[in-house]
Structures are given as structure tokens and as C-alpha cells.
Amino acid sequence: MTTPWPVEPMMAVTGDLPGDGDRWGLELKWDGVRVLAHVSAAGVRACGRRGGDVAGRYPELSGLADLLPDRDVVLDGEVVAFEEGRPSFERLQRRMHVGRPDPRLIREVPVRYVAFDLLRVDGRGLYDVPYAERRALLAELDLAGTGPVEVPPYLHGGDTGQVKELLDFTVEQRLEGVLAKRLDSPYRPGRRVDFWRKVKNFMTREVVVCGWKPGKGRREGGVGSLLLGEYDGKGRLCFVGHVGTGFTDRALDELYGTLWPLRRAGSPYDEAVPREFTRDAQWVEPRLVGEVAYGSRTRDGRLRHPSWRGLRDDKDPLEVSLEQ
Numbered sequence: 178m179t180t181p182w183p184v185e186p187m188m189a190v191t192g193d194l195p196g197d198g199d200r201w202g203l204e205l206k207w208d209g210v211r212v213l214a215h216v217s218a219a220g221v222r223a224c225g226r227r228g229g230d231v232a233g234r235y236p237e238l239s240g241l242a243d244l245l246p247d248r249d250v251v252l253d254g255e256v257v258a259f260e261e262g263r264p265s266f267e268r269l270q271r272r273m274h275v276g277r278p279d280p281r282l283i284r285e286v287p288v289r290y291v292a293f294d295l296l297r298v299d300g301r302g303l304y305d306v307p308y309a310e311r312r313a314l315l316a317e318l319d320l321a322g323t324g325p326v327e328v329p330p331y332l333h334g335g336d337t338g339q340v341k342e343l344l345d346f347t348v349e350q351r352l353e354g355v356l357a358k359r360l361d362s363p364y365r366p367g368r369r370v371d372f373w374r375k376v377k378n379f380m381t382r383e384v385v386v387c388g389w390k391p392g393k394g395r396r397e398g399g400v401g402s403l404l405l406g407e408y409d410g411k412g413r414l415c416f417v418g419h420v421g422t423g424f425t426d427r428a429l430d431e432l433y434g435t436l437w438p439l440r441r442a443g444s445p446y447d448e449a450v451p452r453e454f455t456r457d458a459q460w461v462e463p464r465l466v467g468e469v470a471y472g473s474r475t476r477d478g479r480l481r482h483p484s485w486r487g488l489r490d491d492k493d494p495l496e497v498s499l500e501q
Contacts, residue, residue, distance in 0.1 A: 182215055182222060182224070183213065183222075183224035183228040183230075184213050184215075184224065184251060184253075184296060184366055185226075185228065185366045185367030186211050186213060186226055186253055186366065186367075187253075187364050187365050187366060187367070187368055187369075187370060187373065188368065188369040188370070188373070189356055189358075189369070189370070189373035189374055189375045190369055190370070190371050190373070190374055190375065191374070191375045191377065192357075192371070192374040192375070192376065193374075193376065194340075194344075194355075194357060194374075194376050195334065195357055195359075195374065198334030198335050198336075198337065198340060199333070199334060199335030200334070200359055200360055200361070201334035201357045201358065201359055201360060202308065202309065202312070202331040202332065202333060202334060202357070202358050202359075202360055203331060203332045203333075203334050203340060203343060203355050203356070203357055203358075204293055204329065204331045204332075204355060204356045204358065205329060205343075205347065205352060205355060205356075206347075206352070206353040206354045206355055206356050206375060206376075206377070207255045207257050207264050207291050207293075207353075208257070208264040208265070208266040208269075208352070208353045209255035209256050209257035209258070209264055209266065209269060209288075209291065210225065210226075210255060210256050210269065210273055211225065211226045211253075211254075211255055212224070212225060212231060212235070212238070212254060212255060212256045212290065213251065213252065213253050213254075213296070214238055214241055214251070214252045214254070214290065214292075215250070215251050215252075215297075216241045216242060216245045216248060216249070216250045216251075216252070217248075217249045217250075218247065218249075220239070220242055221238050221239050221241050221242050223235065223238050231256075233276055233277050234272070234273070234275065234276055234277075234278070235256050235272070235288055235290075236278070236283065237283070237287065237288055237289070237290070237325040238256075238290055238325065240324040240325045240326075241290070241324070241325070241326065243324065244320055244323055244324050244326065245318065245320075248298070248299060248318075249297065249298070249299050249300060250295070250297060250298050250299070250318070251295070251296040251297035252290075252292045252294070252295060252296070252315075253292070253293065253294035253295070253296055253364075254290055254291050254292035254293050254294070255290075255291050255293075256269070256273075256288050256289075256290055256291075257269065257288060257289055257290075257291050257327075258271075258272065258286055258287070258288050259289065263350055263351065263352065264352070264353075266473075266481075267475050267476055268286060269286070269288065271285075271286045272286050272288060288325075289325055289326065289327050290325055290326050290327070291326075291327045291328075291329065292315065292320060292326055292327070292328050293312075293315075293328075293329070293331075294308075294311055294312070294315065294364065295311050295312075295314050295315040295318070296311075296364060298314055298318075303364065304363060304364045304365070304366070305363050305364075306363070306364075307360060307361045307362065307363070308358050308359065308360055308361070308362045308363075308364075309360040309361070311364070312331060315328060316328065316330075331358070334357065343355065347378055348378055351378075351473065352378065353377060353378065353472060353473075354375065354376050354377035354378045355376050356373060356374065356375055356376070357373070357374040357376055358372070358373050358374075359372040359373075377472065378472070379470040379471065379472065379484075380470070380471055380472075380473075381468055381469065381470050381471075381486065382468070382469065382471070382480075383407075383466050383467070383468055383489055383492050383496075383497045384405040384406065384407060384417060384420075384466070384467055384468070384469055384480075384497060385405065385406040385407060385408075385414065385463045385465070385466060385494045385497050386403055386404075386405065386406075386436070386461065386463070386465040386466070386467055386488075387404045387405065387406045387414070387416075387444070387445050387446060387460065387461065387463050388403070388404040388444070388445070388458050388459055388460040388461050389401070389402065389403050389404060389432075389436060389458070389459050389461070390402045390403075390404065390419065390421075390454070390457060390458055390459075391457055391459070392429075399429055399430065399433045400424075400429050400432050400433050400436070401421060402419045402420060402421030403419060403420050403421075403432070403467070403485070404416070404419050404450075404454060404458060404460075405417050405418055405419060405420060405467075405469070405480070405483070406445070406446060406463060406497075407497050407498055407499055408494075408495060408497060408498045408499075409498065409499055410498070410499065412495075413447035413448065414445055414446050414447050414448075414463060415446065415447070415448055415478065416446050416448060416450045416451075416454070417478055417479055417480050418479040418480045418483060419454060419483075420469055420480075420483040420484065420485050422483075422484050422485065423469070423470070423483075423484035423485035423486060424485050428485070428487070432488075435465065435488075436459075436461050436465070439461040439462045439464060439465070440459060440460070440461055441460050441461060441462055442460070443460060444458075444460050445460060445461070445462065445463045463494050464494060465488060465494070466488065466489045466490075466492040466493070466494055466496075466497055467485065467486070467487065467488050467489060468486040468487060468488075468489050469483040469484060469485055469486055470483070470484045470486055471483040471484070478499070
């Protein structure tokens, strides 16, 4: 039987750690790019989340053919670049947009394939097989720590002591969080399901509101996203990104009414801001402080995955600095 290709990955919802832990398995959440790999006698095919061919982008995946000779296997996982032992999405960006990386780039930014699911093995489709059994079959392939592949184990959610240790570890190591997967869950390609849950680690911080980008669709005529800033050690107001999630409709209406009287003609930042953010921007006097939750910061100081939490009237904008 021919393996359907490409395969759309199953996606998780964002949620809290399940209360009935004995029904779930926990994995680290890898800060990489989702890749499905089909290994067969014909070689290795690889596709991304949208189905595009990414085998040329990550030639390290060709090593799977040597590790699985004479097998017909479809793996689900992520391509990850590591820095100081931790996944680095920022470092991976040097690779993820290069269609055919040269040997020098491959040496400078090596990647590994973190396989966490098995969708097909030697003619047997596994979509309806429970997650725990799929993981056992994946372990039987004996790929862990060989060649370009990692096959990290999952933790049984019923062991509360080990679960706490795992969660503490992800916080200490500044990892993105964990994925909780129900042990009896099937695999549903292309669907976002509640029996896989992303449990993220979020940090919070204050930000200065420096302007807004106009909304589109149902937000047209109002605020689409807020432009954010903070002061550096020399008292300069610097751009740290924008936030367009976490708002209720009521909050957006209130923000629009609060920001409108603070409009100004030019940018309040003491540095140049990328054009994609300045286009159509409405600037305001930097008098308002808000709070956002976010996953991490890039090397140039931008907030990754910020989510709006609300305005803070107990903070002076000049207190909002990198040192916070």
C-alpha cells in the first residue's frame, strides 16, 4: 500500500496541565519547526506543516535512510537547532529560510530531528493506534541518540513528583513548556485536537505603549495591534515588538478611547523601527504602561509570542526598562 503524502500534522490546543494526569503523557515542547519524514527504499522525503518539500532545506534528514534501511516509516517531529544544549528558534532561523544550505552553513548551524510520533511502519498505518502504543513502536526503531535523530522519552503524567521536576526543569532552562498528550489518543492529520495540549511557560513584563496599527476585518476602524517599547540603560526608548492577541472587544474599544487623545505626529522611539511596523502606524505619547505575557526574547530584544494582559496605572513609563 502506498503511503499518502504529504501528511498534514496533528496540532495541539493551548491549555492547562490536565488534572487526570494518569491518562496523559508529557513531552518537552521543542522550539523548532514541524517536519514529517517518510523513510523508504526510495530515500527520505520531508514536508513541513503546510505540505511543502523541505528535504533540501535540511539535508541532515537524509541520514534517516541509513538508520532505517529497508523500512517504510513515517515519522512526526521537529527540526531543532540547539545552542548551549537548549533549543534555539532564533538560531534555527538561519537555516529555515535557506532552500539549499551550503556546507559551511550546515557546519555553523547543525540541526537535529526530534522524532516524537510514528504514523506508519512497514505498511501498517497507525492513525487509529493509541499514542502510548505508537510511542512504544517508535522506541522499538532504536533511533534515540543516533545520527541526526533524537527520540526523547515521554513522562507518565500520573507521577506527580516527576511531573513537578519536569515543569521546574523547563522553567529553569527557559524552555517553551510541555506537551500533554492523552495516552489513548489517535492521530488525526490536519486537525487541532484537545487531546494534545500545549502547556506553555510564560513570563510577564511591563511595556510602554508607543502606538497602534489599524485593525482589519472585525477590528477595522480600531486598534489591530499595539506597538511596544522599553527604555535602555541610556534612557532611550527602544522598540520591543507588537502585540495583537489577548484582547477582548471591550478592551480594544477602551484602549482606542484612551489612546486617541495621546496621538502625536511622529514616532516616540529613539531608534529606527522596521518599516513593516511603521507603515500605517498611529503614534502616541509614551505615557501608558501595559503588561504582556511572552515566551522568550530574541537576541535583539524583541518579545516572542506576546499576549496582552492589560494596562498598568501603577507604573511610570520611565521605570519600564530592560533591567526589569
